[in-house]
Amino acid sequence: MFTELIRPRFLETDALGHINNNTYGVWFESARDPIFHIFMPKVDVKKWNLVMAHSSFDFLKEVFWGKEVIVKTAISKIGNSSLELCHAVYQDGKLCTTGKCVLIHYNFETKESIRIPDNIREELEKHLFTISWFTSLNELEEYIKSSKN
Amino acid sequence: MFTELIRPRFLETDALGHINNNTYGVWFESARDPIFHIFMPKVDVKKWNLVMAHSSFDFLKEVFWGKEVIVKTAISKIGNSSLELCHAVYQDGKLCTTGKCVLIHYNFETKESIRIPDNIREELEKHLFTISWFTSLNELEEYIKSSKN
Amino acid sequence: MFTELIRPRFLETDALGHINNNTYGVWFESARDPIFHIFMPKVDVKKWNLVMAHSSFDFLKEVFWGKEVIVKTAISKIGNSSLELCHAVYQDGKLCTTGKCVLIHYNFETKESIRIPDNIREELEKHLFTISWFTSLNELEEYIKSSKN
Amino acid sequence: MFTELIRPRFLETDALGHINNNTYGVWFESARDPIFHIFMPKVDVKKWNLVMAHSSFDFLKEVFWGKEVIVKTAISKIGNSSLELCHAVYQDGKLCTTGKCVLIHYNFETKESIRIPDNIREELEKHLFTISWFTSLNELEEYIKSSKN
Numbered sequence: 239m240f241t242e243l244i245r246p247r248f249l250e251t252d253a254l255g256h257i258n259n260n261t262y263g264v265w266f267e268s269a270r271d272p273i274f275h276i277f278m279p280k281v282d283v284k285k286w287n288l289v290m291a292h293s294s295f296d297f298l299k300e301v302f303w304g305k306e307v308i309v310k311t312a313i314s315k316i317g318n319s320s321l322e323l324c325h326a327v328y329q330d331g332k333l334c335t336t337g338k339c340v341l342i343h344y345n346f347e348t349k350e351s352i353r354i355p356d357n358i359r360e361e362l363e364k365h366l367f368t369i370s371w372f373t374s375l376n377e378l379e380e381y382i383k384s385s386k387n
Numbered sequence: 388m389f390t391e392l393i394r395p396r397f398l399e400t401d402a403l404g405h406i407n408n409n410t411y412g413v414w415f416e417s418a419r420d421p422i423f424h425i426f427m428p429k430v431d432v433k434k435w436n437l438v439m440a441h442s443s444f445d446f447l448k449e450v451f452w453g454k455e456v457i458v459k460t461a462i463s464k465i466g467n468s469s470l471e472l473c474h475a476v477y478q479d480g481k482l483c484t485t486g487k488c489v490l491i492h493y494n495f496e497t498k499e500s501i502r503i504p505d506n507i508r509e510e511l512e513k514h515l516f517t518i519s520w521f522t523s524l525n526e527l528e529e530y531i532k533s534s535k536n
Numbered sequence: 537m538f539t540e541l542i543r544p545r546f547l548e549t550d551a552l553g554h555i556n557n558n559t560y561g562v563w564f565e566s567a568r569d570p571i572f573h574i575f576m577p578k579v580d581v582k583k584w585n586l587v588m589a590h591s592s593f594d595f596l597k598e599v600f601w602g603k604e605v606i607v608k609t610a611i612s613k614i615g616n617s618s619l620e621l622c623h624a625v626y627q628d629g630k631l632c633t634t635g636k637c638v639l640i641h642y643n644f645e646t647k648e649s650i651r652i653p654d655n656i657r658e659e660l661e662k663h664l665f666t667i668s669w670f671t672s673l674n675e676l677e678e679y680i681k682s683s684k685n
Numbered sequence: 686m687f688t689e690l691i692r693p694r695f696l697e698t699d700a701l702g703h704i705n706n707n708t709y710g711v712w713f714e715s716a717r718d719p720i721f722h723i724f725m726p727k728v729d730v731k732k733w734n735l736v737m738a739h740s741s742f743d744f745l746k747e748v749f750w751g752k753e754v755i756v757k758t759a760i761s762k763i764g765n766s767s768l769e770l771c772h773a774v775y776q777d778g779k780l781c782t783t784g785k786c787v788l789i790h791y792n793f794e795t796k797e798s799i800r801i802p803d804n805i806r807e808e809l810e811k812h813l814f815t816i817s818w819f820t821s822l823n824e825l826e827e828y829i830k831s832s833k834n
Contacts, residue, residue, distance in 0.1 A: 245715070245718070247711060247714060247715045248550055248551070248556070248714055248715075249550055249556040249558050249559075249711055249714060251550045251551035251730075252546055252547055252549045252550065252551070253432045253546070253549035253550070253551070253553045253554075253601060254432065254435055254495075255551045255730060256551075258546070258547040259412070259416075259439050259442065260409065260412045260413050260416065260547050261547075263408070263409045263412060264409050264694060264696055267408075267409065267694060267695055267696060268692070268694045268695075271692070281750075281751030281752075283402045283403065283698075283702060283750065283751075286403055289446075290408050290446055291445070291446055292443070292444065292445050292446065293408065293443065293444045293446075294441070294442065294443035294444070295441065295442045295443070296440070296441050297438075297439055297440055297441065297442075303551060303728075303730065304728030304730075305728075346403075394566070394569070396562060396565060396566045397565055397566075397699055397700070397705070398562055398565060398699055398705040398707050398708075400581075400699045400700035401695055401696055401698045401699065401700070402695070402698035402699070402700070402702045402703075402750060404581060404700045405700075407695070407696040409696050413545060413547060416545060416546055416547060417543065417545045417546075420543070430601075430602030430603075432549075432553060432601065432602075452579075452581065452700060453579030453581075454579075551730045552730065552733055552793075557710070557714075557737050557740065558707065558710045558711050558714065561706070561707045561710060562707050565706075565707065581700045581701065584701055587744075588706050588744055589743070589744055590741070590742065590743050590744065591706065591741065591742045591744075592739070592740065592741035592742070593739065593740045593741070594738070594739050595736075595737055595738055595739065595740075644701075
């Protein structure tokens with residue numbers, strides 16, 4: 239599982255006083271950086287090989303400016319050429335937003351999906367996490383700790 | 388059905404040369420303005436009464452800067468206190484992105500969902516559209532025209 | 537002078553209840569589209585030939601969601617290879633924000649500035665406007681009308 | 686002087702392959718958080734007491750996704766009720782973008798500027814920095830170190 243600490247930005251709030259819904263996709267994109275690096279160890283936008291096919295969001299609790307947020311990212315499914323990721327936003331230790339997305343390993347020149355190679359697949363499998371998100375960050379951390387033992 | 392013409396903004400592109408995935412939620416939010424106005428005829432952020440519970444996106448074709456985009460928005464379900472909307476982005480007459488979202492009629496003070504009143508429900512029902520999006524904008528327009536006769 | 541009508545987007549507000557300061561640069565970028573088209577009649581990002589060297593903003597009055605905004609754009613100076621633009625945001629007929637920017641006619645391959653060719657210069661000169669913005673949109677419109685006669 | 690480490694986000698790039706100009710204002714806003722906290726020790730958006738009057742940007746070198754960025758922020762002038770800040774973006778140790786902004790200590794209810802109180806003024810004076818930005822981050826760090834001795 240990947241962990242990213244994010245300090246909400248003031249412009250990410252809206253006139254309702256909380257973080258605007260469109261922000262979570264931005265945070266999740268940022269939280270996927272380690273996944274991008276598994277597929278593209280050398281950063282080179284011209285060799286980009288992932289494309290998003292689907293994304294979804296569930297908004298459970300409001301998030302506010304002024305307190306850090308923890309974004310947890312895990313891999314929930316590994317297909318032939320596709321990958322399902324799940325994301326969770328915690329603030330004050332509580333689950334606020336969850337998200338999923340499907341990425342396709344893709345050749346932008348031939349416009350075709352490509353099988354995920356075995357070495358990448360092995361790396362990805364280390365981050366598989368197939369249970370539901372805990373509503374409490376503490377419980378999630380406990381679970382992760384215990385499952386490592 | 389609601390129609391919004393959008394000119395993609397240059398900052399909405401990313402280094403892959405196309406419109407970034409996070410943009411579609413922004414366009415759909417803008418395209419929901421007429422729905423907001425059904426619930427809040429006088430614009431007053433302090434009396435806001437809708438909250439988003441869920442959203443999802445399917446990315447079918449890339450969208451590019453330099454050509455206008457048509458965003459179509461319809462209502463796909465009306466529940467007791469909730470509402471499901473569906474959105475579609477067309478560029479060059481072709482379906483590029485679809486999205487759905489669930490809005491809850493909500494009292495921000497009591498933190499409770501509220502039944503959608505009958506007068507609003509009647510207004511919403513005029514925009515019900517329960518079939519799948521056509522991949523061609525022409526076919527969609529033909530269908531809408533024929534279903535009005 | 538160029539005129540663009542913009543409907544503020546809800547995510548462009550922030551928790552202070554008004555349009556966030558970072559939004560005006562986005563609107564001005566969009567309002568520069570006709571200038572881009574003078575330099576690049578065929579839209580082709582790979583042949584992009586303008587780079588921004590400087591921008592500035594003066595925030596005079598708050599802007600709010602729920603009412604359309606008029607963005608006026610004019611050319612204030614034409615140099616050898618550079619161009620100064622000025623922008624103004626009007627809401628409810630009143631001047632709310634002004635901005636300036638300096639664009640350089642630029643070759644991205646050789647990384648050098650290029651003299652603005654005469655045919656482009658002639659086109660640009662039609663949009664020269666060197667007086668200060670009027671605080672009232674009506675007065676600006678009157679002035680433009682009278683100066684055309 | 687304040688230092689913030691920022692990992693550019695992919696959506697902050699544009700089709701020219703670099704970070705879009707509108708991004709720097711967003712980073713600078715984030716980098717001003719410690720200044721906001723001097724004025725508002727307890728985070729409470731309802732007691733917000735700063736308003737931006739002016740901002741400007743100079744774009745010296747392109748910034749790219751895939752490498753961290755250092756944003757340096759200092760106070761360049763302290764007036765009666767106003768404050769001038771200066772910002773600099775460094776990537777790969779080189780100065781890429783600079784910015785300035787003027788903030789006004791402000792009462793949102795009475796719509797009036799307020800004198801900056803002495804205790805805040807003293808705190809702000811610790812961060813005064815009135816020389817020009819060094820084009821090399823190393824030289825800036827050396828200068829800061831030497832001026833502390």
